[in-house]
Amino acid sequence: xxxxxxxxxxxxxxxxxxxxxxxxxxxxFITPEKLSYYMDIMDRNTSRLLNLIxxxxxxxxIENNSYVLTKKDEDIVYLVxxxxxxxxxxxxxxxxxxxxDTDVEEKTVRCDKTEIERCIINLVGNxxxxxSEGGLIEVTIKDLDDKVKISVKDSGIGISxxxxxxxxxxxxxxxxxxxxxxxxxxxxLTISKQLITLHGGDIYVESEVGVGSEFIIxxxxxxx
Ligand code: ADP
Numbered sequence: 616x617x618x619x620x621x622x623x624x625x626x627x628x629x630x631x632x633x634x635x636x637x638x639x640x641x642x643x644f645i646t647p648e649k650l651s652y653y654m655d656i657m658d659r660n661t662s663r664l665l666n667l668i669x670x671x672x673x674x675x676x677i678e679n680n681s682y683v684l685t686k687k688d689e690d691i692v693y694l695v696x697x698x699x700x701x702x703x704x705x706x707x708x709x710x711x712x713x714x715x716d717t718d719v720e721e722k723t724v725r726c727d728k729t730e731i732e733r734c735i736i737n738l739v740g741n742x743x744x745x746x747s748e749g750g751l752i753e754v755t756i757k758d759l760d761d762k763v764k765i766s767v768k769d770s771g772i773g774i775s776x777x778x779x780x781x782x783x784x785x786x787x788x789x790x791x792x793x794x795x796x797x798x799x800x801x802x803x804l805t806i807s808k809q810l811i812t813l814h815g816g817d818i819y820v821e822s823e824v825g826v827g828s829e830f831i832i833x834x835x836x837x838x839x
Pocket of ligand 1: 737741742745769771772773774782801802803804805828
């Protein structure tokens with residue numbers, strides 16, 4: 616699956632390169648629209664490759680215990696809300712409604728801001744990928760005193776019992792052929808789980824096929 620994931624975007628990039636070269640050789644005029652269309656495809660595939668390689672490197676570092684978190688006291692409510700709001704336009708452009716709700720206004724958690732952001736982006740990004748137009752994504756924060764619960768719930772396609780056990784494992788994406796079409800490295804949840812574990816927390820999923828999925832992160836307030 617990994618070689619496939621690496622090869623696909625590279626093949627796309629090579630094909631487009633070849634195509635443009637041929638047009639140039641034949642001195643065929645390329646309209647700016649056509650050119651920007653090709654550039655967009657190249658952009659998407661470069662990002663996909665970069666994302667995959669970054670995830671692979673981080674995954675190896677975490678497995679070798681050489682990944683260092685930079686923990687500080689952060690207001691988790693502000694952190695999650697800002698991250699989710701940054702994705703609001705992207706979510707609504709897909710015709711999906713976004714609701715953010717919290718039962719506390721402020722809550723300090725010792726954590727690596729960038730890495731928690733990354734987990735939220737992964738979860739919300741997945742929720743968008745697997746929810747159709749007209750659907751709903753709800754992000755909620757609940758204060759559990761010495762812990763905090765962050766939930767990302769969608770009304771998407773859901774996950775079968777069998778796949779629930781597999782999705783936090785490396786290159787799990789192979790379990791779902793339709794997911795392959797949607798792009799992704801099959802590493803997002805693996806890295807998210809590793810990062811949450813490094814914070815002394817837990818991440819799990821509750822889901823029903825055809826109804827939706829809820830990914831839940833439990834983070835301890837103090838985890839040094
Ligand atoms: P990818 O980068 O391929 O999305 P992830 O590790 O983030 O990899 O997710 C692994 C797989 O878990 C996905 O390919 C998909 O099959 C399933 N999955 C993740 N999130 C959801 C969701 N919100 N709804 C349905 N399926 C999901």
